[in-house]
Amino acid sequence: MSAVGLVFSNIHDQNIPDLTRKRTMASVPFGCRYRLIDFTLSNMVNSGITKIGVITHNNYQSLLDHIGTGKDWDLARRSGGIKLLPPFITSYSGAGANKLYSTRLEAMMGAMEFLSRCTDDYVVMSDCDAISNIDLGDVIRQHKETCADVTVVTTKVDTDSLEIASGSAVISSDENNRISEIVHFNRRIKGIKEISTNIIVATRKYLLSAISDASSHGYTSFYTDIIDRNLLRANYFVYHYDGFYVQINSLSEYYASNMKLLDEGVRRSLFGEANRPILTKVRNSAPTRYAEGANVSNSLIADGCVVEGVVENSIIFRGVKIGRGAVVRNCILMQDTVVGDDVSLNCVVSDKNVLIKDGRNLSGHSTLPFFIGKGTMI
């Protein structure tokens, strides 16, 4: 059994425009010291996948910077390792000439060359807006046992209480986990449903033929044109995943997902799995220094910070400085944010390198956090 990874780094960027204005979904910062792609890459690496292609679209400087040679994920390899797959645009004939891909299937078409050169039996595909610590080895095992062509990892969601992105694939399956129906989520769908996590295992040879078939028919959608059209002919299965999983569909969802990390159970399931660490780029920050007068409670804090004020229920990224007398509550402060003396913040999400001057008072609400863009000075 060997598998190759394929990561979609830009899919769903439009869901959180504030955070993806200057970066890809893959490089959106999350949980004090991570970028979203860290979860995807770590899941693959922890399942023994050592060859991963990352499909990019646009705006991927920050992603390149984050990945580097891939050594932080042990993916700087002579054979295999991490391969960035910038968009493949042909200048010649065909419907897609001179155009960037716009769907998952079109993105896969651009990765045909990469996939056809592999010798691996399986392809594991994943987006970056999904946060979990899943044992992909187990998914591949089931895929193999069921002799599946495609296995889609699904998770149960309550569509009444959770925000679901409108394009999400809602999947029904029979008692043998065989996919029986697939529809795009819309507002009329209610109750507890299984949705695709967009973590998909496919048999490589099957996938290649399906993509080239779809390409010659001019199809554009993976779920509608490949899965749905072939439901009766091919072997499509679901893998039910019931571990911790969040999908980031909006800024408030992003905020809520970060805050979930303050829950001990969530932290255990995401970071506490033996042999399945979440790997990220090393920054070599010094340990965080708490001064006299610091008062911190129920917060997750990265290294390289200097805390002199009050911090409650917050997610503090690397290199953040919190001044004397400052009060930070329910906030997400990204890398190198500087909070001046006597500042008061509540439900604020600050992007990287934000400077909040002494005495400022800013507040949002948990359902509508106050967002401060990268490099802003207030």
Next chain:
Amino acid sequence: MFKKKKCIAMLLAGGQGSRLYALTQKTAKPAVPFGGKYRIIDFPLSNCINSGIDTVGVLTQYQPLVLNDYIGNGLPWDLDRTFGGVKILPPYQGNKTADWYKGTANAIYQNLAFINQYDADYVLILSGDHIYKMDYSKMLDYHIEKEADCTIAVLDVPLEEASRFGIMSANEDNSIYKFTEKPKNPDSTLASMGIYIFTTDKLQKYLTEDNEDPDSSNDFGKNIIPTMLAAKEKMFAYKFDGYWKDVGTIGSLWEANMDLLGPRPSFDLGDESWRIFARHFSSAPQYIGSEAKIENSIITEGCEIYGTVENSVIYTGAKVMEGAVVRDSVIMAGTVIEAGAKVEYSIIDGNVNVGKDAKVGAPRERAKDITVIGADVKIPDGKVIADGEMISEI
């Protein structure tokens, strides 16, 4: 395969560090953890790469397992190079002889072939027991400018402490005319920092001669430097005035950790222009619980703090549970201070479990000495460990 290097470093990392007792039972001194997420050897290695020296031979001997594993291919320090990089140099069996490293000078002598491979003009000799940030390239410039045969980095120390060090007496132009190892009545305050730059052919000459002398103890301080002085070689003192601490004793290791604290720490790890690199083991960010109280402390990745931490340094992945109190202490990686336990004025090595309501040490004001608990010790619930005790098993 080899390209010429102007200067390479040789890092003496074979020392046992016997005065650290319980902390060096299973590891060599350079691998002793320091400052939350570092090991002592990170400081000379980071200094090398920050000074533009990309070839470092690390001479190991005593308990090398942890050290070898830690250095690995040198990736954390950017020393995984196609040409040069970091190389571990253990004692080996030669064609005619097979010897342990008999002294600091002998260790380098046995690896002259390594130095010659790179055709290095200068050799920087370092040791793995000091905490400091130093730009070796400035010292090398000084060595070249003075056309010296040997340059020794020195620190001006208070007169009353001078008898603990190797003391240099220098002329106005910093040329050294006298060197005394631990003098009873020091006539100078320039203490050797154990950092030398040699011009390679001189080093080769004196090491070879030293090796042929059966009465020599094959030591740089005791033999090589005095012999070179007697032969009137050009030797200069290079004055350094930054923070430098020998962490060879329990007391100095504790002090050096405490020097990282305060609003303006005497040793700043957060200096972006001179980063200290370390090998990382991906752990989650630190979590500070709702009832936690933290003052004047540094805490790092993987830690979980639910109790009280004051004036302390907490290393990677250590946990301080509800109601536990840690004061004036150094808690190393993976150690758990269980609920209600109290740790004061102590150094607790890695993966120790301090049981519920146990007491380790006494308040600093009235403690006899620092209490030390060695790695992997399990202290039973309610147990009292008196101040000044040193425990490596229970």
